[in-house]
Amino acid sequence: MIVQLAVEIPYWGQSLLRVLGGLVAVLLPAGTIVYVFLFKMMSFMQSRLGPMEAGPYGSMQLLAEVSKWLQKEDIIPENADAKIFKIAPVIVLASTFLLVVVVPFGPDAWMTNFQAGVFYALAIGSVSVIGILIAGYSSANKYSYLGGLRAAGQLIAYELPMVLAVVGVVIQAGSMNLQQIVVAQNTQEIFGLDWIGLPFVLTQPVGFLIFMIAVQAELTQAPFDMPIAESELVSGYMTEYSGFRFLIFFIGEFATAGVFAFIASILFLGGWGVPFSWFGWDTIDSVDNWMNVVGPLIMLSKMMLLVGIIMWVRFSYPRFREDQLQRFAGRF
Amino acid sequence: MPSKPKVPGLVKGLGVTMGIMFRTFKDGANTVQYPHVKETPPIRSRGVIALHEENCTACMLCSRSCPDWCIYIEAHKQLAPPRRAGGKPRQVNDLDRFDIDYALCMYCGICVEVCPFDALFWSPEYEYSEPRIADLLHDKTKLGEWMETVPEAPELEAGAQKK
């Protein structure tokens, strides 16, 4: 039974819905990713079961961890620059929220519809670098300082391959608007077969590979996790953070993974859509309204697939040394 | 320094982790969920030392040979009835106190080995942790209770000489 929502929602209501949607879009994937991949997939790859005690099969473990961090003492090192020490994690998380506003989840379920969505997304992705850099600097700790410098170098270096990979997609779609890119993938056809649409991963596999590697580096996941090299710098720029602030970094890390996967699935896998020819739609206006509900679910599943690949690589490879990492970026 | 990454080595590594993941799904993990499932240690496992009080003559050999000096023995001599009717009363050592301090014990087994009267035995029981360190001093009665957990000595491999 499909109900047409023909209610006219006032502007403040729409904004509220958008804010809530943004919150859910960031925090829900973060939680899911942490549970499914970090707790369970990593454990199964290491021949163990992972957290099993908190809740059935350990599903409440994230809740337990969040509550644990929330009740910790807020320690700020004596020599630290307190003002920027406090802002740093917020900047990192804020950049994630800013990034998710431009992601469309359905034909009408979007928060903003920039004409230059891709441009905006790439630019905002770099804002977190500032947060990491000042986190490392303000911690008054040589290890964190080294970690922050390494992170800055790495993240800026890998912006370039990311941009170049995305340029191919933009050219093929003919627009920088993310909604247009989704429509372009789902309405075109390849080799005369229109039932698979044209997810750009088929025509631009190299671009997809480069984008995924660049995303891995942007998230400072292994093999590119020099800034958080656990066995040397003991969490790098995050060392001095404890309790609530560390929680923000932690959520930020996985939320950013989720949001970058959203963007990757929009650019390369066809976004929220299935090939329009399945249902006989021609343009975006003819897409049914129930797609607004199913669209986010499709996005979620594509995101999980991509994050699964990111995490799989993370758990399997050792890390690059910093200069090798930069050299690797240069070769792209 | 890597040029274009050669696919085989990296891909094989991914294959190994994926293989382990599927093996864990199929066969279960290699871990034991401890409080709910307990593994049985091997028979010879050195868990706790049990005392068979009747055999002990307070010769103090175990106490002297302990590297940590964690065995405390106090005994007194007393006269026991003669073995046969019409004989002399025998002098025996009667144990007053035989404590092993498990906070100090390093589970080396020298005391069990040197005892000439077979009064000390190993038992694989290991779950006796206490919230207070003082409770880790097991006295005579408690050491006697551990005797119930002492297993039979395992059969030896082929080719071993019977003692």
Added chain:
Amino acid sequence: MTVLNERQQLSYIAAQAADARLNVELETEGMTLNIGPQHPATHGTLRIIARLDGEQVVWAEPVAGYMHRGYEKLTEVRTFPQVTSLINRIDWLGSFANEVPFILAAEQLMEIEAPPRAQYIRTILFELSRIANVSLFLGDLGVQMGAITPVFLAFRDREYVLNLIEGATGGRFHPNFDRIGGLKDDLPKGWIDETKQVMKKLRMFCDEIEDLLFGNEIFQSRTRGVGIIPADVAKSYGMSGANLRASGVDWDLRRDQDIAMSWDKADFKVWTHPDGDSWARCWIRLQETREATKIVDQLIDDIPAGPVMTKVPRIIKVPEGEAWVSTENPLGEMGYYVVSKGDLGPFRVKIRSASFNNISIAPWVLKGVYVPDIITILASLYFILGDIDR
């Protein structure tokens, strides 16, 4: 000539002072990094003081001693069985291997030899402890480099070996099984079959690690050419074990020495590598683990029947004399120089531990490397703090 008024003079001096303070604070000559005693990367409480210039090390020095337990002093006031139970704890991963040279030295002083069955079982347990030790190294290598999965595989397969050792001796980490004149007890029934199964599993583990870690190009690029130690430098610093063989020196005490153990009854290959870099050291240890499983497989079928203990008096008093015995332990060459004055216990024991010499090369080899490479090199040198500090 203008005369500055007092206020201008004072502000000028203040600016100079501020500049000087800034220079001191920034330490523009180089940053001193203290890879301190508490660190996830060092195998214990080792402290390395490194002076950095950017990311390169200019000067590095290890500071050991945070775990000194005074073993040589402890042995002066203990009897031989008590010393045996203590020295298990020097290299706590290769546990049984610590007891063997000491017992052999005492047996040399008493001029007795353990019966052949005991020698075979000693050698088998020695190789099992080598496998336990080095498989942890292989897992730990992953963690130092950033690969978090191999360590779980290592612990999973090491459990099998530890269960074997526990089945025979009663203790997983500290067997305390060697006695002057033989062994404490014989093997329990079913141990030989179980050992054969476990050796198969361990070979599978070595293959898995080779695919997951050694075949990985990232790992290779992190370790090849890093921390090259030429053969003559290695020999002059007294390095031993796999580190020496990785520099191309063909030196293995199991093959070259004639002591009362059964290595001459097994056919095994001594692996060397000409490069002398971190990759060589890691790779040789992988091959040595495989060789150790082969040695165990060969010896376990041929254990001669008989007693495991020769006739020794109940209270053992080792006659006067001095003896030195060293063996090819998992970490390198470990030796004991036992001085006895005819008492229940030794008069003085000097313990030559492998890791102390292995880590002494750190200042030489860490010059000019990047900070991440410090970890790589230390990981490939493989030391245990208990072995360095005793």
